[in-house]
Amino acid sequence: MTVEIEGVTLHLAHPDDLTSQWVGQDELMRQLLAAWMVVNDQDLPMNPRLLGKPGVGKTTLAYAAARRMGRDAYILQATMDTRPEDLLVTPVIEGEGRLRYVASPLVTAMIRGGVAILDEGNRMSEKSWASLAPLLDNRRYVESIVAGIKIKAHPQFRMVATMNDDASTFELPEYIHSRLQPQIFIDFPERDEEYQILRENLPFAEERILRYVTDFLQAAHAADERYTVRDGINIGRFAIKLKSLATAHTHEVEALELSIMQVLGEEALRYAGRTRHTTS
Numbered sequence: 001m002t003v004e005i006e007g008v009t010l011h012l013a014h015p016d017d018l019t020s021q022w023v024g025q026d027e028l029m030r031q032l033l034a035a036w037m038v039v040n041d042q043d044l045p046m047n048p049r050l051l052g053k054p055g056v057g058k059t060t061l062a063y064a065a066a067r068r069m070g071r072d073a074y075i076l077q078a079t080m081d082t083r084p085e086d087l088l089v090t091p092v093i094e095g096e097g098r099l100r101y102v103a104s105p106l107v108t109a110m111i112r113g114g115v116a117i118l119d120e121g122n123r124m125s126e127k128s129w130a131s132l133a134p135l136l137d138n139r140r141y142v143e144s145i146v147a148g149i150k151i152k153a154h155p156q157f158r159m160v161a162t163m164n165d166d167a168s169t170f171e172l173p174e175y176i177h178s179r180l181q182p183q184i185f186i187d188f189p190e191r192d193e194e195y196q197i198l199r200e201n202l203p204f205a206e207e208r209i210l211r212y213v214t215d216f217l218q219a220a221h222a223a224d225e226r227y228t229v230r231d232g233i234n235i236g237r238f239a240i241k242l243k244s245l246a247t248a249h250t251h252e253v254e255a256l257e258l259s260i261m262q263v264l265g266e267e268a269l270r271y272a273g274r275t276r277h278t279t280s
Helices: 026-036 058-068 105-112 126-130 191-201 207-222 229-244 251-264 266-271 273-279
Strands: 002-005 008-011 049-052 073-077 089-093 099-103 115-119 141-144 149-152 158-164 183-185
Touching: 026 058, 026 183, 049 058, 058 073, 058 115, 058 158, 073 105, 099 105, 105 115, 105 141, 105 149, 105 158, 191 207, 191 229, 207 229, 207 251, 207 266, 229 251, 251 266
Parallel strands: 008 099, 049 158, 049 183, 073 115, 115 158
Antiparallel strands: 002 008, 089 099, 141 149
16 A cells, blocks of 8 residues: 655555454553543643563553554564664665655554554664654654655554563653653553463463463562563463373373473473462
């Protein structure tokens, strides 16, 4: 699909289609949707950021909120190497030396009135963030130096940035920090919610395995470990595959413990011992 802006043809990105579902934690969904609301003709949507440990479901929440609003979601993965043109418009050389201008997922969302999810945004440098400054205030546009055009955001456009709270990230410049509000913190889910998330993502798992992995994760959370439900899904999935090659029920715990060790490392087994009663 293409659009023409100021005489320049832009090739648009396709929306993302995730299979994961947001389970529970309705208050977080309410806060995100509230930030995106427009309550008056003079009001503007806010640009929230979702903060939390890797794997707690920040991207899943953002995607689920977009779909709840009936909007397409466009995910742009930020890295330390992300350049302004990666965020906006990238030139691609076609045959006979012609240039093709390709809109990023973010710019595509701006044009089509979708939701842009800037994933792990605090891995980007200040130079890249600076290119988004006019989009994040009441101007709501970006300027592509590469294509030589100004792109205005559709009234239905919404944006959210997800950010990990680990050390391998940049500090946000203050002028960006003030534009990315409110901050919505996502913590580990409660036991029942964590179990429901595992069941949603592993519908083919036996009850014993789901309970075992839930207990393992809850024990790790209580010790302030950074293991997340994403880790739990991988543990459960690998254990099910290992168990399928076994010949006796007694191999179930062995499969789970081997899966924990292979996914998270041997030190994680300290929390496995607390869950053995659930599979007996």
